[in-house]
Amino acid sequence: MSALIQSRRLGYVLAWLIAVFIASAAMAAPEFATDDERNTIEIFEFASPSVVYVNRLQVVRDRRSYDLLSIPRGAGTGFVWSEEGYIVTNYHVVEGALQVSITLPDQSSWPAKVVGLAADKDLAVLKIDAPKDKLRALPVGDSNELVVGRKVLAIGNPFGLDATLTTGIVSALGREIEAPNQRKIRNVIQTDAAINPGNSGGPLLNSEGELIGVNTMIYSPSGASAGIGFAIPVNIVKEIVPQLIEFGRLVRPVFGVEFAPAYWSRKAGVEGVALLHVAPGYPAALAGLRGARRGSWGRVELGDIVIALDDTPTRNQDEFLTVLEARQPGDEIVVHFVRDGRLEQTSVTLAEPQLD
Numbered sequence: 001m002s003a004l005i006q007s008r009r010l011g012y013v014l015a016w017l018i019a020v021f022i023a024s025a026a027m028a029a030p031e032f033a034t035d036d037e038r039n040t041i042e043i044f045e046f047a048s049p050s051v052v053y054v055n056r057l058q059v060v061r062d063r064r065s066y067d068l069l070s071i072p073r074g075a076g077t078g079f080v081w082s083e084e085g086y087i088v089t090n091y092h093v094v095e096g097a098l099q100v101s102i103t104l105p106d107q108s109s110w111p112a113k114v115v116g117l118a119a120d121k122d123l124a125v126l127k128i129d130a131p132k133d134k135l136r137a138l139p140v141g142d143s144n145e146l147v148v149g150r151k152v153l154a155i156g157n158p159f160g161l162d163a164t165l166t167t168g169i170v171s172a173l174g175r176e177i178e179a180p181n182q183r184k185i186r187n188v189i190q191t192d193a194a195i196n197p198g199n200s201g202g203p204l205l206n207s208e209g210e211l212i213g214v215n216t217m218i219y220s221p222s223g224a225s226a227g228i229g230f231a232i233p234v235n236i237v238k239e240i241v242p243q244l245i246e247f248g249r250l251v252r253p254v255f256g257v258e259f260a261p262a263y264w265s266r267k268a269g270v271e272g273v274a275l276l277h278v279a280p281g282y283p284a285a286l287a288g289l290r291g292a293r294r295g296s297w298g299r300v301e302l303g304d305i306v307i308a309l310d311d312t313p314t315r316n317q318d319e320f321l322t323v324l325e326a327r328q329p330g331d332e333i334v335v336h337f338v339r340d341g342r343l344e345q346t347s348v349t350l351a352e353p354q355l356d
Helices: 002-028 035-050 234-247 262-267 317-325
Strands: 051-061 068-080 086-089 099-103 109-118 123-127 151-156 164-178 184-191 203-206 211-218 229-233 257-259 273-278 305-309 332-339 342-349
Touching: 035 051, 035 151, 035 164, 035 203, 051 086, 086 234, 109 234, 123 234, 151 184, 151 211, 184 211, 184 317, 211 234, 229 234, 262 273, 305 317
Parallel strands: none
Antiparallel strands: 051 068, 051 099, 068 086, 086 123, 099 109, 109 123, 151 164, 151 203, 164 184, 184 229, 203 211, 211 229, 257 273, 273 305, 305 332, 332 342
16 A cells, blocks of 8 residues: 555656646747737737728619619728728729728728818728727828838738738838829838738838828739839828818819910920919919910910929929929919010919818
């Protein structure tokens, strides 16, 4: 009996030693997640509930029943801007859509109203009437703090696959891309984080989980990600979105002219913006600028050709409008123009836009 008890005690001791060894080994085992990986996981878990699926719908008539049906026409990504139900996405995601719906991360679907569009900046604001507890806005960062090499994360719905994460770095700053209406969007962020079709309108985040850009396009002959993607800086977004919510469009101070076709200035041998019409009573007319007119023999005579605003050349309409967007109503701007082959200048005081 004594030998049996001793044998059992020895067995208990061995079992205890094995348990201690296993626990010590587990504690000593290396943790495979690096600090960078843990940061990536945390950012995705934090931000993905704010990313939504944007469905662009087309209304068609059923051939058998003649009922009107809504069918998907395209899709993209968006994100929650505020708990009031405002959603930000790209203009080209909803361009021409008759109906739009938003699918939230919990898979609930909500009809969306288009609140405002800014084709010049490829931005759009939608609104849904979802409960606030379903909506979580992303914290907004400062794109001016970005430097080349900083880590970025993109979340979107490429190819219809929701909540997809890609990571990369800021590969360049100050890039220029073309908006859907052929305007130039300047100071764009270039990233090597994969941005595939369907990612458009999704958030670009920094390693602190802050919104620093809106993913808008890729540069690729094949249409798939090739390591060069672009995002609209959040500092532009912060300026444009409140205007779209309040006015439904991009607001700039009034100059009061209508542009002539670009070939008019080339025909005159001048690199600038030819004025087709100057609206009476508006700033340009009050400053003495002239549009095109018919001469005594019925021929159309060129109006003034604006070659610079203040010290900034205006070689085309895009450069002209870019200068205006940086000004406020009431600002005085020096206009350099060519009239009948002579270089002249005048001062124009920009007016308040007429808002509905």
